[in-house]
Amino acid sequence: MSAVLFFLAAIGVISGAVGVVVLRNPFFSVLALVAHLVSLAVLFLLLRAEFVAAVQVVVYAGAVMVLYVFVVAYVGGEGDSIGERLRGANGSLSTGGSVGSGLRLGGAIVGGALLVELLIALLGTGLEATSGYGAGYVPGPKTYGTPAYIGQLLLTRFLLVFELASFLLLIAAVGGVVLARRRGGIGEADEHETFAPLDVLRPLGTGTTAEGVGTRVGAGAGVGRQLP
Amino acid sequence: MSIAWYLAVSAIVFSLGALGVMTRRNPLVVLLCLELMLNGGNLALIAFSRMWGNGDGQILAIVVMTVAACEVCIGLGMIVAIYRRQLPIDVDELRELQG
Numbered sequence: 001m002s003a004v005l006f007f008l009a010a011i012g013v014i015s016g017a018v019g020v021v022v023l024r025n026p027f028f029s030v031l032a033l034v035a036h037l038v039s040l041a042v043l044f045l046l047l048r049a050e051f052v053a054a055v056q057v058v059v060y061a062g063a064v065m066v067l068y069v070f071v072v073a074y075v076g077g078e079g080d081s082i083g084e085r086l087r088g089a090n091g092s093l094s095t096g097g098s099v100g101s102g103l104r105l106g107g108a109i110v111g112g113a114l115l116v117e118l119l120i121a122l123l124g125t126g127l128e129a130t131s132g133y134g135a136g137y138v139p140g141p142k143t144y145g146t147p148a149y150i151g152q153l154l155l156t157r158f159l160l161v162f163e164l165a166s167f168l169l170l171i172a173a174v175g176g177v178v179l180a181r182r183r184g185g186i187g188e189a190d191e192h193e194t195f196a197p198l199d200v201l202r203p204l205g206t207g208t209t210a211e212g213v214g215t216r217v218g219a220g221a222g223v224g225r226q227l228p
Numbered sequence: 229m230s231i232a233w234y235l236a237v238s239a240i241v242f243s244l245g246a247l248g249v250m251t252r253r254n255p256l257v258v259l260l261c262l263e264l265m266l267n268g269g270n271l272a273l274i275a276f277s278r279m280w281g282n283g284d285g286q287i288l289a290i291v292v293m294t295v296a297a298c299e300v301c302i303g304l305g306m307i308v309a310i311y312r313r314q315l316p317i318d319v320d321e322l323r324e325l326q327g
Contacts, residue, residue: 006229010237013271017241017264021248026256033260036241040267047234047278052270052286060293064263064300071304072256075311107250115243122235122272131230135281149283150290158287165294172298179305182312 006046012039030068037061048137051150234275242268253319255310259303266296 016036023029037060044053142148154162241264248261270289277285311317 003229006233010233013237014240014244017244020257020260020264021244021252026254026260029257029260033263036264037267040271043234043237043271044274046229047274049274049277049286049289052274052289055290055293059297064297067300067304068256068260071307075256075307075317104251108247111243111247111250114246115239118239118242119236122239123232131232132279133230134278137281144281144283145286150286153283153287154290161287161291165291168298169294172301176301176305179302180308 002046005042009039009042009046012036013043026072027069030065030072033068034061034065037065047134048145050145051147052145231275231279234278235272238268238271238275240268241265241271255303255307255317255319255322258319259300259307262299262303263296266292 013036016032016034016039019032020029020036023032037056041053041056041061044056137144140146142152245261245264245266245268248264249258252258252261270292273285273289273292277283277289307317310322315322
């Protein structure tokens with residue numbers, strides 16, 4: 001049963017990852033990543049990490065992916081496929097098609113070499129324990145992987161890490177707001193569009209320098225204002 | 229299943245993410261592939277945590293998720309800012325820092 005579940009989840013994980021890399025439309029890439037994350041949560045459950053699996057589904061597949069969907073819907077961006085890049089079919093680039101395709105092919109070769117190297121490093125270690133099923137596991141309310149266990153670790157042994165992570169989140173939130181707001185960030189400063197609430201109540205043309213100079217007397221018909 | 233199977237899956241996911249980072253040119257998809265690489269690392273961390281019967285790896289995986297959320301926040305903010313300046317959404321065209 002566990003083996004069947006493992007293979008189903010592993011197929012979901014790997015096909016989701018392949019979908020992220022090869023799909024042409026960024027929106028479909030995001031959806032493939034959601035499928036990948038949910039399958040990965042199943043793998044976490046099989047590894048007895050209940051709390052991390054729940055966080056994975058709620059925070060990652062829920063919140064972060066919604067953010068991605070918003071930005072993809074806002075920005076869009078032209079789709080490109082990996083096959084097209086490998087063929088160098090995009091001639092409009094200033095880099096030149098042949099150089100770009102050579103670099104992409106190099107990227108594919110480096111990725112394959114990385115996979116081989118990682119597999120050798122992880123599976124050829126000679127560690128006896130990697131071929132085992134893990135340490136003993138006794139189900140219980142405060143056993144390994146439950147929220148109580150994780151919370152106890154976070155608030156005792158890893159308290160500094162916990163606080164640093166919360167501080168990092170604060171900095172990132174402020175930085176994201178500064179980067180993405182309408183003025184400032186890396187955008188050039190556009191003209192100041194001020195909006196004063198009192199302008200709504202005031203008749204058009206009054207209370208400004210134009211009225212004092214007399215160049216603008218009543219913009220609307222019949223609202224002309226005769227100064228004594 | 230033995231721990232080695234999970235490690236193999238994590239290596240495959242990490243390599244696919246690295247391949248996507250190197251070959252895709254839409255910065256949104258590059259960020260998604262970075263998420264793939266982080267998830268490959270997370271899976272290895274949790275597999276090793278299971279191997280030792282120790283919760284430290286799970287704590288580290290949660291911290292990795294936090295860092296990934298920060299990276300998403302900053303990265304998407306930069307993409308929105310790039311879009312507002314009407315620059316091309318393409319990592320090959322954004323080469324002002326190349327010198």
